Amino acid sequence: MNLDATFSALADPTRRAILARLAEGEVSVMDLAAPFALSQPAVSKHLRVLEHAGLISRSRDGQRRPCRIEAAPLEAANSWLERYREIWEQNYARLDDLLETMKQEAAAEPSKPKRKKK
Amino acid sequence: MNLDATFSALADPTRRAILARLAEGEVSVMDLAAPFALSQPAVSKHLRVLEHAGLISRSRDGQRRPCRIEAAPLEAANSWLERYREIWEQNYARLDDLLETMKQEAAAEPSKPKRKKK
DNA sequence: GCGATATATAACCGAATAGAGATATAACTG
DNA sequence: CAGTTATATCTCTATTCGGTTATATATCGC
Numbered sequence: 247m248n249l250d251a252t253f254s255a256l257a258d259p260t261r262r263a264i265l266a267r268l269a270e271g272e273v274s275v276m277d278l279a280a281p282f283a284l285s286q287p288a289v290s291k292h293l294r295v296l297e298h299a300g301l302i303s304r305s306r307d308g309q310r311r312p313c314r315i316e317a318a319p320l321e322a323a324n325s326w327l328e329r330y331r332e333i334w335e336q337n338y339a340r341l342d343d344l345l346e347t348m349k350q351e352a353a354a355e356p357s358k359p360k361r362k363k364k
Numbered sequence: 365m366n367l368d369a370t371f372s373a374l375a376d377p378t379r380r381a382i383l384a385r386l387a388e389g390e391v392s393v394m395d396l397a398a399p400f401a402l403s404q405p406a407v408s409k410h411l412r413v414l415e416h417a418g419l420i421s422r423s424r425d426g427q428r429r430p431c432r433i434e435a436a437p438l439e440a441a442n443s444w445l446e447r448y449r450e451i452w453e454q455n456y457a458r459l460d461d462l463l464e465t466m467k468q469e470a471a472a473e474p475s476k477p478k479r480k481k482k
Numbered sequence: 483g484c485g486a487t488a489t490a491t492a493a494c495c496g497a498a499t500a501g502a503g504a505t506a507t508a509a510c511t512g
Numbered sequence: 513c514a515g516t517t518a519t520a521t522c523t524c525t526a527t528t529c530g531g532t533t534a535t536a537t538a539t540c541g542c
Contacts, residue, residue, distance in 0.1 A: 253375035257368055258530085262444075269451060275489060288531055290490060295529095309488045309539045317452030324445045326380075327438055333387060334435030376500090393519060406501060408520060413499095427509045427518045 247300065247322035255299035256323070260284065261292050268302060268315040275311060365418065365440035373417035374441070378402065379410050386420060386433040393429060 255261055264278055279289040293313060296302045300319045304311045373379055382396055397407040411431060414420045418437045422429045 249380065250375055250377060253371045257371035257375055259368060260530090262367065265448075269448060276487090284530095285532065286489070287491080287533085291530075294490090306539095309486095311489060315448075315451060317448060317454075320445055320448045321452040324442070324449070327442045327445065330383075330387060330433075330435060330438045331442070333433060334439040336435075394517090403502060404519070405503080405521080409500070412520090424509095427516095429519065 247319050249322065249326055251299040252301065252319040252323050255295050255301055258292070258295075261296055261301075264289075264292060264296065264313075265301065265315055268313055272305075272312040272314050274307075275313070278313065365437050367441065367444060369417040370419065370437040370441050373413050373419055376410070376413075379414055379419075382407075382410060382414065382431075383419060383433055386431055390423075390430040390432050392425075393431070396431065 256265075260282060263282070267273055267278060267281075275286065275289060275293065278293075279286055282289065293302065293304075296313075297304065300316055302313045303316050304313050374383075378400060381400070385391055385396060385399075393404070393407060393411065396411070397404055400407065411420065411422075414431075415422065418434055420431045421434050422431050
């Protein structure tokens with residue numbers, strides 16, 4: 247999976263909205279375009295970007311080309327992000343520590359002038 | 365948090381590498397630039413993009429402007445992706461079903477003719 | 483076959499982007 | 513102060529992007 251293409255495709259709000267719609271099932275191009283006040287070629291372009299990133303696939307149903315969401319690149323992006331989970335959880339831990347420390351300091355010496363680092 | 369800016373910033377391999385490096389701690393601009401065969405202004409531009417997306421912050425240490433990773437946008441991106449977790453887990457379930465079905469069919473009719481498309 | 487519908491492609495435009503090089507700013511060093 | 517180091521900013525160019533309109537292709541229904 248190509249993270250460049252995946253993240254780049256996800257960087258556009260129209261494309262994220264398209265994916266959100268497709269999360270509920272297959273939708274044709276015209277039906278996808280309807281809520282967006284965009285021309286049909288513009289939507290087709292977005293779909294091409296999503297398809298190139300592997301985020302959607304398309305089948306044939308008469309004159310329609312229904313789009314289906316493909317989860318693999320989303321999972322790959324998620325895996326990449328997971329490596330950083332530790333960091334934001336750690337930051338929250340630090341924030342919790344800080345708040346706890348402040349509370350204790352305030353309780354212990356309510357009118358003490360502020361110190362910087364410990 | 366702005367998902368457009370976040371995903372857009374993550375869509376570049378240089379910037380993802382910078383974040384990976386920063387995951388281990390603060391690093392100055394020159395030290396960040398070293399492994400990349402990029403000019404210093406190019407690296408500064410990438411840092412500007414990351415900073416604008418809230419993915420890094422910078423402090424002052426003498427002549428250095430050390431960069432630090434900020435986890436909040438990563439967490440926001442992760443939250444967005446999490447909404448689709450169900451989909452890829454479901455797909456794996458489908459794949460498992462399919463493989464199971466194929467195995468059973470193969471056992472039942474070992475020499476079923478295959479169709480080919482052109 | 484013809485006409486209608488669904489979608490794709492081509493040609494174009496303006497704004498944004500990534501890179502380079504040159505220069506400017508800011509802080510340390512002697 | 514001058515010189516060096518670290519970083520930012522300006523200017524330029526080439527490319528990409530998101531949109532448009534116009535046109536082409538594919539499939540249906542008759």
